[in-house]
Amino acid sequence: MRLPAFDYYSPTSIENAIQIKNEFGGSAVILAGGTDLIVNLKNRVIAPSVVISLKNLRELRKIDLAGDSLVIGAGASLSQVACNENVQRHFPILVDAIKHIGAPSIQRHRGSIGGNLCLNPRCLFYNQSFFWRKGKGSCLRTGGKTCLALEKAESCQAICSADTAPVIVALSGQLTIVGRAGSRSCSAQEFFTGKGETPFNLGPDEILTEIRIPIPWAPISSSYKRLSYRSAIDFPVINAACVATFEQEKIFRFRLVVSAAGPAPITLKDLESTFIGREPSQELFSEAEQAAVRAVEGIVVDNSIASKQYRVKMAGVMARRVTQSALTASRR
């Protein structure tokens, strides 16, 4: 399969990159590792007129401690992130999530953390060749009038399939976004809009430059799990991340995020208050399971190799398992 024709830029400064992005707006796309973008270009699901490569932007690949945060450049490769000492010390959950991504040789060496967060949401009716889609007709995201996965859907129901997305949300990450008007900060949670067509809170002139994760003031317990059918080179059927801190054996802060369900990671907000002050127990783990099932029930549709029913139930199982594992693990 051939790439479509486009103009190619490889700016050497962020300002220059923003300038080009601003000039071409929505018809320009960012190329980081390309492990998602190239496939989508070949399948013609996107048809940009301009591709802007980040390869010459060294500053986007830095990983540093800055004040009370760990700052990861959006262009840092997944393996660079997973091998970083500070990441390993403070956020083993992120290392764990990265280890699940694709295959080491391609997705982890070439793939970037920014590209992972900006991974185009996936759908069985969308991630297909141009020929395939011609037979089925266009969907909401490719210019058609109906969603092929859910007839009555008003917006695209594609799946946020990135492994690091629920983890960065669970760790209360803040994203730095740079555009024409300068730089702004956005919480990881708000970064995901929940709409498949425009999945990220990113203007046409903007690019994601860094991910800032606050260093916890107390030891945190965390766990990431995902269900998939193959042990590598496979997207999650469902995944979940849990991060908690304790005060004298009682839960002090708790965050549970389930993803690969709909277009955005789903934070189980209610639990963040109801679990405070409680001790880990089987009952609590089942509450997490039930909450997750309730949260994803209206969101999951039949657009993955696994059925809707199964994914809903598995969201519960994964939620329970990460909760149990985070709350009973040794703390860091």
Add this chain to the structure above:
Amino acid sequence: MANPDYHLIGKSLPRIDSAPKVSGEALFTGDLNLPRMLVGKILRSPYTHALIKTIDISKAKALKGVHAVITGQDTAGEKWGVFKYTRDQQLLCVDKVRYVGDEVAAVAAVDEETADEALDLISVEYEELPGVFDCFSAIAPGAPVIHDSHPRNINVAVKIEVGDVEEAFKKCSIIREDTFAADEDSYFMMEPYAVVANYRSDGSIEIWMPNASPHTKAKALSNALRIPLTKVIARKITIGGAFGGRSDVFPAEFITCLLSIKSKRPVKVVYTREENSIATRMGHAMTTTIKTGVDKEGRVLARDIVSYLDGGAYSSTGPIATSVPFLCHEQTYRLENVRFHGYRIYTNKPVRGMIRIHGRSFACGIDTQLDMIAQELGIDPITIRLKNARRPGETTATGSYVSSCGLVECIEKTAAKSDFINKFNNKKPFHGIGIGINSVQTGFPLGIRGGSQALIKFHEDGGATVISGVVDNGQGNDNMLVQIAAEELGIPVEEIRLISADTEITPTDAGSYSMISTFGGGNAVKRAAADARRQIFEIASELLEADPEDLVAKDKKIFVRGAPHAGIPMEKIIRKSLLIGRPIMGTGSFSPEVDQRREWVSNPRGQLSQAFSFGATVAEVEVDPETGTVKAHNVTCAQDCGFALNPMVVEGQFQGGVAMGGQGGMLTEAHHWSQGHVLNPTMLEYKIPIIKDMPNIETIIVESIDPVGPYGAKEAGMSIAMSAAQAYANAIGNALGIYFNRFPLTPERIFDAIENRKSGIETAWDLEPARVIEFDK
């Protein structure tokens, strides 16, 4: 088992094709580049079922860089089918398309971009028709008819009846009827399909493509293109896997030739992964209803089986595909009273062919049901299999004599090595153990005349070149031929060259399907080498003044037995042969003795194949009951391969069989559909296992030394692939106390069966049974 008489055969030598493949030196069809070569592309139907109203190619033809555009109008409606009575696939659709992917037009252009653009410029007006996408709806009265010649969409109906089935059921103490179903599966050969055709001014055409029989391809193309067979030359090229999926003839070969003829330039068509999935072949989806009756000891007295195979849009190898699941079964198990109705049914889906674990629902159904019966009787899975397993010297239900058979040894050895009985009786929660047994043919008539022939010529340095029609599509045939010749001639493997699978140079061969290559092609090379050796010994006996009977060929020397130091170097004999005008040239041929009157549909009785291989696999698994995911820990497999010519290659075939039949075939490999559109045409969503998923595999080679196979060899690995699927199914069932009847056992299915667990000895799901179809008169 090392035989002291052999010095190279029976040894684990590295395959001659390994290094070039690992280093990237081996060239596949897609790598070929000829001067002035054009890029060919095929326009396919985006619809499942539609009439072609008009095709306008004028704009495409006018595009700069386009050298040829063809449609059904250029083919005179020429059709392909493996048998005369199954010719139903137009090589380019003229009036109707029957599945998403059906070939409608094709272009040849200077580069891929231009070819793609030209395809976009072809406008086809279709009138969409309603489609049918499964067997039950396809045979329903009033369903859309896909081929007018075939009412109710019944493509092939096979009926086999042996003994008195009704009477035998009356004598049974337990009778069960259960229905089993499996989805479509795919091959996912590492090499996507590609064709290069080169038409030349002398009216001949060369063609390269992954294939299972260059001679069959050439013959079909000669007929379709109306070019004399002598001038249709299928060339040898490295092939990246077949698994049954390259056996057939595909429209693309014909189309590429037409493009080359029309443009007078070489043309290359390379399939995308998606095209490889939808427009070559797939495995059949299948529903099988099995009624089995046993006596108090668990001996099967009667069986009545009905199978529906979803054949997709065209016949392909239909009659064979419909019969083979039953035939493998009648080889494996003794059966005196048995009836089989097999129906291959047309649907508006991609065309189905043979696949390495063809008929999952059949084989797994038989073995699952046997375990159910064993449980009812209170006996274990090993005992009930030993009671029913085939022994040597017996004749199958449809009349094939089985001369060599090590099935009992396979069962006993896998059971002992895996500690089956102990683990079966002392089960750990969610851990399971299961066994499957199966058998395959070593060759059956595919409508191809003749067996295999081979030639061997010699070089003045004492080396030799073997010339054989056998094709290697990944299983190691090239190495097999060379290793046999090396053994017979006493020449090191490195000093034997091989020319194979080129219809201009090499003699005929039936093709590398139905597991015939070692048995047929191997025997032919062995005979050719023996013939050459006889000639060599004649000359050597004059030089050594010894009786040819007492001579030995070893290490490139000929010597009198017991006196290797006084040997004559091979090159000396070769030179001498040239000097005296008696140049050495070995010829050999082999044709298996089968009943030539046997026919798949009209006469399914008589000797099917001259030999049969047998295998048993035991799988040990652990199931996560909350997610339905399975971890296979250990797999123990044994196969009676006759004799292991190269144990390392044989073990590799076993391991591949476990990967494809068990780990992939039973756990995750299935196509998903949306109204005839396949949802997972590529490797990302079609879950073939990767190395990290694989269990620990113990291989046991059982050697029954077939009286006719070369050195006693039959075939390697196929009965493992089949039995591995059965073993996995039974092991997962055993882990959960559930008898599964829909395959593959994806986490989702297992989870569903756990949630909706039934009581008693019942299959997990109530499926619509396949029933005998009454034809309206």
